[in-house]
Amino acid sequence: EMIGWPGGCGDGIFSPGGAISNMYAMLIARFKMFPEVKEKGMAAIPRLVAFTSEHSHFSVKKGAAALGIGTDSVILIGCDERGKMIPSDLERRILEAKQKGFVPFLVSATAGTTVYGAFDPLIAIADICKKYKIWMHVDGAWGGGLLMSRKHKWKLNGVERANSVTWNPHKMMGVPLQCSALLVREEGLMQSCNQMHASYLFQQDKHYDLSYDTGDKALQCGRHVDVFKLWLMWRAKGTTGFEAQIDKCLELAEYLYNKIKNREGYEMVFDGKPQHTNVCFW
Numbered sequence: 627e628m629i630g631w632p633g634g635c636g637d638g639i640f641s642p643g644g645a646i647s648n649m650y651a652m653l654i655a656r657f658k659m660f661p662e663v664k665e666k667g668m669a670a671i672p673r674l675v676a677f678t679s680e681h682s683h684f685s686v687k688k689g690a691a692a693l694g695i696g697t698d699s700v701i702l703i704g705c706d707e708r709g710k711m712i713p714s715d716l717e718r719r720i721l722e723a724k725q726k727g728f729v730p731f732l733v734s735a736t737a738g739t740t741v742y743g744a745f746d747p748l749i750a751i752a753d754i755c756k757k758y759k760i761w762m763h764v765d766g767a768w769g770g771g772l773l774m775s776r777k778h779k780w781k782l783n784g785v786e787r788a789n790s791v792t793w794n795p796h797k798m799m800g801v802p803l804q805c806s807a808l809l810v811r812e813e814g815l816m817q818s819c820n821q822m823h824a825s826y827l828f829q830q831d832k833h834y835d836l837s838y839d840t841g842d843k844a845l846q847c848g849r850h851v852d853v854f855k856l857w858l859m860w861r862a863k864g865t866t867g868f869e870a871q872i873d874k875c876l877e878l879a880e881y882l883y884n885k886i887k888n889r890e891g892y893e894m895v896f897d898g899k900p901q902h903t904n905v906c907f908w
């Protein structure tokens with residue numbers, strides 16, 4: 627519902643942090659395009675390439691290394707002076723990769739980059755993903771919290787077109803570590819990608835709703851119940867409480883920005899009001 631997927635549809639699990647959520651996104655995007663990879667491995671499929679911006683989080687490369695895709699297959703797209711991905715550069719690099727015979731399978735856009743707090747232009751990126759039939763992931767580990775704010779959520783416009791979204795309540799929303807979710811638009815995909823049907827755990831004849839059996843969607847076996855902390859905070863603060871907390875943080879960032887932008891001895895890293903709480907100066 628927060629992402630804006632039609633009818634509140636979607637799927638997801640809590641994972642041990644944003645880095646792992648991003649890796650899950652890559653794993654599921656690869657499985658969606660080449661389901662045979664699950665049984666046959668990388669040798670059975672063409673050379674894949676993923677795209678993300680120069681300012682994206684290093685975990686995208688880490689995930690590619692862990693999944694056997696390789697860091698050379700993560701193509702870094704140029705950013706403008708505020709750290710936002712340049713869509714025309716993305717399209718150019720996709721065409722270039724296709725010409726070389728590589729298969730573009732994922733674009734990871736960042737909603738709230740770690741250093742500049744930049745929001746990639748999600749609508750333009752969604753158009754390109756649609757045109758070339760590429761999985762669109764949004765790494766909202768840092769900026770996803772702004773979806774709780776009616777005042778600031780426009781910065782993620784286009785996120786509703788993503789195939790998957792990383793959202794870290796343990797960052798902006800202040801939930802104690804660890805609390806990160808990977809949300810996937812298509813229901814059932816995580817299950818078919820990761821399930822191994824361990825018969826001693828995942829019996830089909832339990833007398834409760836089996837949709838609560840999320841274990842086979844995950845790579846882990848035993849897991850923390852990370853949602854519990856978020857649930858308790860949500861019950862205590864309410865949606866409006868989270869919203870007030872986030873609006874306050876952004877207000878404080880703007881206050882800091884106004885205090886130092888013209889101060890002698892300080893230089894802003896980029897011009898203009900920051901879109902997130904990152905106030906970058908030298």
Ligand SMILES: *Cc1c(COP(=O)(O)O)cnc(C)c1O
Pocket residue numbers: 642643644645646648682683685736738739740765766767768794806
């Ligand atoms: C922090 C961050 C991550 C990694 O999240 P962890 O929970 O620390 O693993 C991923 N992407 C972005 C944009 C981040 O800022």
